[in-house]
Amino acid sequence: MSFKSAVITFPGSNCDRDALTYLKDLTHGEVFNIWHEESSLPDVDLVILPGGFSFGDYLRSGAMASKSNIIHDVIDHANNGRYLLGICNGFQILTEIGLLKGALIQNKSIKFLGKDCYIKKKFDNKFNCNIKDSEVLQIPVAHNEGNFYCDQETLNYLQNEELIAFEYCRGEDSIDDGNINGSLDNIAGITNKNRNILGMMPHPERAYQDFHVSKDGKKIIESILS
Amino acid sequence: MNDEIILEHGLTLDEFRVIKEYLKRDLTIEELGIFSAMWNEHCCYKTSKKWLKKLPTSNEIVIQGPGENAGIIDVKDNDGIAFKIESHNHPSYIEPFNGAATGVGGILRDIFTMGARPIATLDSIRFGEISTDKTNYLLNGVVHGIGHYGNCIGIPNIGGECEFDQTYDYNNLVNAMAIGHVKNDSIFYSKPKTIGGLIVYIGSKTGKDGIHGASMASDVFSEDDEDEKRPSVQVGDPFMEKLLMEGCLELMSSGLIESMQDMGAAGITSSSVEMASKGNVGVHINLDKVPLRQPLTPYEILLSESQERMLAVIEKDNNEKIREILKKWQIDYEVIGEITNTKRVVFSSNEKIVVDLPVDIIVDDAPEYDREFSLPKKRNQRNFDTSKLNIEKMISNYMNNLNYLDKSWVYNQYDSTVMGDTIKEPGQSAGVVKIHNTEKAIGASTDCNPLYIRINPEKGMIYTVLEAYRNLIASNIKPMAITNNLNFASPLDPNIMGEIVLSISGLSDIAKKLDTPIVSGNVSLYNQTNDRPIDPTPVIGMVGCNSNWKKILQNKFIKKNDELLLLGKSLGGDFSPYFLQDQKIISSICEFNELLAPDIDLEIKTAKFIQEAAEKDLIQSSNDISRGGIFMSLIKMTQKNLGFSIKVNDEKDIFCEYNAGYILAIDQKNKEEVFSMLYKDQINFLSLGQVKLNTFEINSKKFNYSDMMDMYYKNFYKLIN
Amino acid sequence: MRIKILIRLKSQILEPQGKVIEQSLKSLGFEEFSNIRQGKLIEIDLPDSLNEKERSEKIDVACKRLLVNEIIEEYEVLG
Amino acid sequence: MRIKILIRLKSQILEPQGKVIEQSLKSLGFEEFSNIRQGKLIEIDLPDSLNEKERSEKIDVACKRLLVNEIIEEYEVLG
Ligand SMILES: Nc1ncnc2c1ncn2[C@@H]1O[C@H](COP(=O)(O)OP(=O)(O)O)[C@@H](O)[C@H]1O
């Protein structure tokens, strides 16, 4: 049975093509591109909410996209236990929908940040099960609002329920502590309680081809498929 | 029309007389506005045209040379590369964030207007002395603006320049370049085909933005009139541009439109006039149909520079289908006029004709000046006393000068990996992206050496082009064509006119020798505040290709023990302008020696060798030598604890500039083969030393590796805060 | 009538923009300015035909549904 | 005391955010909301020891020197 997936495009999404290519190259299955105004999703195993500036990121990043028509079906898809992955703007949209806890506020540097970052896995889930505990992944980030915030109670919950998927760390040539944007507890990606929804700021779809600086981004899809 | 109004519109009384004699009647204010916009330096190149004609603009790979929105070159298999550079200097001085942002927006529209999907941007930015608050404000605003616009649309920035010099204290420069990919059988031109075709307006509503912007761009503005004459600023809406880009590309691939033109400087005026002129037809536009953001007079509609707007010509039958497509993208769309056979530009409003002019007089009769120019004086040759310099001092001079330091503060604010095809990000000698779904790599670099050009415009320009050339060669990209942005002070000064004439001549010379024609460009004059002219800054953007991305060379060290080779010929201490200036040996421009003649044959020969060796996978990595010499070139090659140990005869020489200078890192096992190739080609080289872990060693003197890295990577942040 | 909605980050959340402004102001000699925070202002025209209660209800709903993210923000309506 | 500075783009200057927010609100059923514009809110603590005049002068100077870009923005001080 072949793996099927879909990428949603919102007005202002700009990593939708990248996500489509990533899925095509790594899953070898059917991949759909869905426009945000459509009312239903095809029957797929994985949906990606891609990066970009949906609706210009005006008001708040991800806020307006979270009210799109297609979102009802995205929620249904997730409630059925299927995989849902939000990358960058997609992560922001997931928190705005409320499918993931917390919020992403402006980077502590108050500047857009486009460079490679280093992350490692914190707690096990289906998105990172192929990654070793000690492994450091090098993956690009490109965001202005990637600074993960939640209140103490939520943080305790994320810790206790082991919902933190990735955290920022130092890499071999880091000149700082690796927490590039000020995120609480170095959080780079979290899941929902059911662990079928992952939101992450780094862009795995920009780190998997031979000419990319790193191929660590492969490991997410490989984990899902394993 | 009184003289004052005419002058205020940036026309000379002579120019006005020509118009009146031709028309045999007085002009409406709207018509005056049109001449003001179209006869402005920015649109008609009245000062530079005569000289620009001398540039080589074609060879077998040029599909489109200057004259359209962007130039296009053929990279085989029906793939074309469209590119152009454009300036937004004055707007960025007035309002750095929006000025720079709209600069990026404008150049991207130039690319997708031709049916090309933008695949990369570069930016060349120059500021005054960093010690002033103003410079800091401009730097922050400009970089934020460039990033904001490009990041939002999702086009990777793959390189550029960022320099500081007091010559730009009151006139910072912001040049933005964009590169797009097009299928050669699907290029769109601005030339309309059908008489009776509908002229349609696509994009944002028109507002008061930047009215008079075009004429302002060619006015010498003085420091203290910042507030009064300030025209309203253009604000960019990158989200709208993203929708517009997707909408237009969809329209073009659907075959529903026949030509397209973006509304850039002087908005609807210049786009419609250009359309008429290209097609040798007339246009009739009803200004009442133009979508407005706020009530505007016909005069204001004609001159508004609101961003994110396009003009297209379509066949009547396609109207509804187009409306349907654009509805999905939520873009305003309106039929505002039609193509006529009158060869006149007619605008009406409220049932009245407000403009009725023959296209000829606006375009063909635009003034062309042959301004007086003078040649630079002969320079005396001197030897300079550099005895006070020691290696620590020279390192410190460069490492405390912004111009030599890592610019990641700038380019980390840009998204350089979006679209997933970036092969080489900013921070390396050239930016490189893959053409999606192909094996081809496209590389580009922007460069200018204003100090060289100041000393000798003609040779200086040649050095500038050769630097860009080396940047591409060091990545194993074959240089193919050039775009240029001629930033100069006032051409009314014969010395400055001389700089313009001579640097164009140098550009022409070297472009012919390298067979890299000039396919697009832009002129920005009057970059001068009172009696403070900028140094001549003709920036070039060079673009090239390698049909196999796997052969692209990295600039960074790959592994320890690789052999370091030095190629090229040093200019030596007495003839390296940046060395002399930045090691503080010389402070006045008149003291420099005449530039040595650039060794173009050596450049070409060396480039051939590197390409050949790279294709045989004999080179691990390579970097070119430019400002800062061997020393800075080596620092840029370090990564992940890989450093170097080298031996040289003359320690000063490693800080000097070079002809055909490169550092190559070669695997020991390939040494013999590389050496024999070099002997065969009769290229002089030197074994400098080796790549070493955690080492920074020059002539057995050890420096602390991480201290050096800290200085190179962190001093920029320190110096600007 | 035109109403203003002031949106600010909750006080326990570090607001980096404000910190930067505060530093810049200090370096310009504005020592007395403290505790600076930047937020958002949203201005909206609402029909005069709505009465006070309807208006404030509508605004509250709009804020909760879209304009404000209550995990991180709070708001105040003026005018 | 805590003062609020409301900063908005001058009315003739394009403000791209407002239009998009307006559309989004409309599609959520908030038809009556119109002419939406987004601006900035800056809140600052000033010592109570300053009198009204001193305070308003200081704020004006700070706005003109740093907080407000008068080429495109205008401001209003509350509180
Ligand atoms: N404004 C900028 N935008 C993007 N990249 C930049 C900018 N300024 C500098 N860079 C990048 O930093 C690197 C170093 O620049 P520079 O010191 O001019 O070196 P080079 O001699 O290799 O051109 C280059 O790769 C360049 O692309």
Ligand SMILES: [Mg+2]
């Ligand atoms: Mg350079």
